[in-house]
Amino acid sequence: MKKKEFDDFLVLEGVTKKFKDLLALDNVSFSLQQGDIFGYIGPNGAGKTTTIKIIVGLLRQGKGTISIGGYPMPDKKDEVNKLLGYLPQQVSFQQWRTVDHALTTFGKLSGLNKNELESNIRDILTLLNISEIRYKKIVELSGGTIQKVGLAQALLHRPKLLILDEPLGGLDPTSRNQIKKIIKDLSKNGTTIFFSSHILSDVQDVATKIGVLNWGRLLQVGTLDELIAKFTINKEIEIVLSKDSGKWIELKSFKQIEKIEEISPHKILVYLKSGTDVNELVHKIIQKLLSLDCQIRSIRPLSPNLDDVYLQYVKGGGSL
Amino acid sequence: MSFALLFKDELLGFYKSKVMIFLWIGLPVLTILFHLWAPDTGPELPFTVVSALLVSSIGGTLASAMLVVSIINEKTSRVYDLFLIRPIKRWNIILSKFFAVYLCLVIASTLALLLGVAIDTFNSGLPSDVMLNSALQSLTLSLSMIMVSSAAGVLIGVFSPSILVGVILVLYGGNQISAVISLLPSMLNVPNPSFITVFIGVVITCILLGLTIFLFNKKQF
Numbered sequence: 001m002k003k004k005e006f007d008d009f010l011v012l013e014g015v016t017k018k019f020k021d022l023l024a025l026d027n028v029s030f031s032l033q034q035g036d037i038f039g040y041i042g043p044n045g046a047g048k049t050t051t052i053k054i055i056v057g058l059l060r061q062g063k064g065t066i067s068i069g070g071y072p073m074p075d076k077k078d079e080v081n082k083l084l085g086y087l088p089q090q091v092s093f094q095q096w097r098t099v100d101h102a103l104t105t106f107g108k109l110s111g112l113n114k115n116e117l118e119s120n121i122r123d124i125l126t127l128l129n130i131s132e133i134r135y136k137k138i139v140e141l142s143g144g145t146i147q148k149v150g151l152a153q154a155l156l157h158r159p160k161l162l163i164l165d166e167p168l169g170g171l172d173p174t175s176r177n178q179i180k181k182i183i184k185d186l187s188k189n190g191t192t193i194f195f196s197s198h199i200l201s202d203v204q205d206v207a208t209k210i211g212v213l214n215w216g217r218l219l220q221v222g223t224l225d226e227l228i229a230k231f232t233i234n235k236e237i238e239i240v241l242s243k244d245s246g247k248w249i250e251l252k253s254f255k256q257i258e259k260i261e262e263i264s265p266h267k268i269l270v271y272l273k274s275g276t277d278v279n280e281l282v283h284k285i286i287q288k289l290l291s292l293d294c295q296i297r298s299i300r301p302l303s304p305n306l307d308d309v310y311l312q313y314v315k316g317g318g319s320l
Numbered sequence: 321m322s323f324a325l326l327f328k329d330e331l332l333g334f335y336k337s338k339v340m341i342f343l344w345i346g347l348p349v350l351t352i353l354f355h356l357w358a359p360d361t362g363p364e365l366p367f368t369v370v371s372a373l374l375v376s377s378i379g380g381t382l383a384s385a386m387l388v389v390s391i392i393n394e395k396t397s398r399v400y401d402l403f404l405i406r407p408i409k410r411w412n413i414i415l416s417k418f419f420a421v422y423l424c425l426v427i428a429s430t431l432a433l434l435l436g437v438a439i440d441t442f443n444s445g446l447p448s449d450v451m452l453n454s455a456l457q458s459l460t461l462s463l464s465m466i467m468v469s470s471a472a473g474v475l476i477g478v479f480s481p482s483i484l485v486g487v488i489l490v491l492y493g494g495n496q497i498s499a500v501i502s503l504l505p506s507m508l509n510v511p512n513p514s515f516i517t518v519f520i521g522v523v524i525t526c527i528l529l530g531l532t533i534f535l536f537n538k539k540q541f
Contacts, residue, residue, distance in 0.1 A: 054407045058541040082406040092397045097337035108325055109406040153402060 008054070008067075009034045009192045015064035017050055017216075024050045026216040027074030029066070032209065034160070037187045039207030040196040043314055046268040047216040052165050056086045056196070068161060078273055082111060084317045089166045091150030091165055093138045095285065098150050099125075100134045103156055110157035117238075124152045127182065143170050151179065155186075162186065164195035168202050180206050202304040208265060227309045236302040237285065238272040243295035250292060256281050267295075272308045323416055324410040330420030343428040347375055351432045355439050364527065370434030371458070373502075375429045377495075380466045380523035383425045384473030384494045387417065388486040389479025399540060411533045418529065419485065425466045433459050434455050460514045461502055464521030468498040478536050 008031035019027040024216045025047045027219060032038050040048050053059040055066060067072040068080045089113045093102050100121070105119045107125050124129045133141060138149060147170055154162060162183075168176045177201075183193055183206050197203050210227060221225055241248070244266050251260055251270065259270040272281065278301045289296055334340040351371045378498050396402055403413055446453070472494030480486035501521050505513035 033368060042423075053541070058401060060540060078407045081405055084405060086402070086405045088401050090398060091402070092399050094399055098335045100331075105325065107328055107410060109403065109408055111407065118541065136353055145434060178472065252527060 006110070008032060008226075009036075009069055010194065011065075011067045012055070013065045015051070015054060015061045015066060017047075017054060017059065017062050023060075025054070025234055028216075028218045029064075030211055030218060030221045032192050034122075034190050034192050035187050037183060037193045037206050037208045038195070038209045040194065040202035040213065041198075041200060041203055042196075042213035042308060046213045048213055049165055049260070050216075051213070052086075052196060056084060056163055057081070080218065083160045085162045087147075087150045087154040087159065087162075087164045087167055088175075089169075091146060091153075093146075093149070095139050096133055096137070096210050098137050099130075099141075099152075102138060102149065102152060105125035105155045107156050109157075112157055114142065115209070120156050124155050128157075129178065130150055144172060144175060147171060148175070155182075160191060160193055162193045164197075166197060167195055168197055168199055169230075176202060200306045200310055208242065208304070212310065214314050224306060227306075227313075228304050235272045235276065235304070237272065237278070237282060237299065238302055239270065239285070239289070239299045240270050240297040241266045241268070241289075241294050242297040243293070245293040247292035248289060248294055251285060251288060254284065321452060321531045323412045324457040326412050326416035327409075327420055331418050331423070332426055334420060340424050341381075342381065343424055347379060347432040348435045349430040350374065350378060355370060355436075364419055370404075371377050371432055371439075373458075375462050376430045377465075379404050379425045379429050379432075379462065380469035380498050381491065381495055383421050383466050383489055384469040384476075384490040387421055387470060387473030388477040388480065388490045389483055390417065391474065392480055392483045392486050395477075396413075396482075397541070410537050414478070414532055415529070418470055421473075422467060422470050425470070426463060429462050429466065430459065433462065457514050457517075461517055462515040464517050465503045468501055468528070469494055469526045471532070472497050475528050475532040475535075476511075478532050478539070497528075500524070 008205065010032040012031070013029050015028045016023070023222070027196065028047075028051060030038075040047050042050065046079075050059065054061050055068070055073070057074050060074060069083045071079045071083075073080055076112060090247060097105075103121045103124075107120060110278070121134075122131075125134055128151060130145060130148050130152070133145060133149075138146060138203065141149065147167070151164075153166060157320060166177060167183075171179065178204060182193055183195070187193055187208070195203075195207075204224060209221065210224060211221045212227070218229060222230065248268055251257060256276040257272055258273050260271070261269045263269050265278075270285070280297060282301065286299065331340075351374065354371065354374055380529075400413065404410065433532060437451070440451055469490075473490050476486050476489045478496060480489060501517055501524070504520055505516045509514070511514050
């Protein structure tokens with residue numbers, strides 16, 4: 001089959017996978033362009049790893065089509081494998097291997113010649129700050145360092161599509177920031193990155209596109225702003241008072257306010273009804289509080305983050 | 321290219337894990353111990369033949385068990401994932417492992433049999449044509465049995481869900497298949513038993529390896 005012209009680098013259309021009676025993936029469709037960083041989130045057992053294994057060809061989809069770089073999977077697996085870098089959730093190497101030996105083997109299998117291999121191994125170990133462990137046996141390394149060796153083998157041949165299953169799990173905060181920076185830099189150079197994670201703040205930090213999966217169904221795909229806009233999330237305003245007359249309770253008279261809570265002394269949280277114009281209401285609240293003999297130290301609307309979106313979609317049963 | 325690389329890797333793995341050294345030293349040592357235990361096997365049954373039977377039995381069991389444990393271990397710890405997502409054919413993984421183990425056993429068996437010849441020479445003087453012919457037939461028999469055992473080990477390793485099940489299957493099933501190799505030529509009373517032994521061994525090995533590759537290609541990880 002001839003390679004087709006394409007705009008999207010990774011395309012999944014109607015991908016479905018069943019394990020006996022269990023529907024692991026139900027009609028999953030999305031597409032990524034070159035340079036996209038796709039954060040794939042969802043609870044345990046949602047189908048994230050199954051999706052990843054189907055994309056890299058370790059599992060076969062029951063229904064649906066997958067195209068990577070214009071090549072259909074799994075028909076053109078050999079072509080696709082040249083474009084692919086993959087870090088599994090639990091990376092594992094043969095016990096006798098040193099880091100250098102593992103990277104040499106995987107580099108050669110990915111088609112690197114002798115000169116490229118040596119320079120790429122040196123560069124990638126330096127990038128990940130693990131040059132000193134090059135000749136150590138992998139089984140003697142810590143879990144976090146093995147994770148970095150796993151990432152090294154995925155990046156070694158400079159793949160166009162990088163698939164990372166929970167790449168930041170088990171890493172310390174410094175290493176997590178380091179990997180996030182690497183992901184962003186790779187994206188700037190045109191690498192498409194697909195990664196799953198439970199750490200939503202990390203996804204929010206790096207992902208340019210987010211997919212929310214639950215019970216095998218892709219509930220939503222888009223940027224964080226698009227996800228927030230598509231799902232109604234109640235907004236809140238946090239107010240800190242320097243002088244509290246106790247009369248702030250009268251704010252309840254505003255019809256845009258759902259409820260008011262004193263979360264700590266001098267600190268109140270105002271929950272707004274959906275569709276409320278926050279800016280207009282903040283102005284009214286300030287005037288009202290001053291008239292009620294309350295002095296304001298600070299007042300700020302709280303923006304929903306990815307955690308809020310995730311909870312709305314997954315726990316709140318949000319769906320399209 | 322991939323096959324050569326993986327084959328070299330497997331040999332290096334056996335060398336680093338000391339399995340190779342154990343085989344190359346262990347089997348000849350067993351031959352000497354057996355000689356010390358039963359030194360007089362008589363002119364009808366040269367010690368070379370006895371040591372061949374010993375080596376093929378122990379070597380075949382070792383080879384099949386090594387392969388089963390190695391494949392199931394690597395399968396369950398998901399070592400293969402990083403190989404399978406690279407542009408290589410799946411059969412390279414299986415055949416490189418089979419040939420690496422088989423080569424180790426060929427060297428170990430040859431060393432053990434040469435030791436058997438040396439012991440016979442020491443006992444009965446310079447080796448006669450009959451003794452050399454007998455040694456060659458023994459080596460053929462031994463290597464054919466090990467080849468079939470190894471192929472059975474690879475097959476069981478690919479489809480077996482656990483190491484325990486795999487080892488039980490290989491001990492009670494795999495080695496029985498290899499025993500057919502040694503018995504058939506005698507039962508059929510054919511004129512050229514060495515050739516028949518090799519022929520049957522190669523055919524059964526090809527069937528088992530073909531089936532293994534078919535299953536491994538179909539397998540989802």
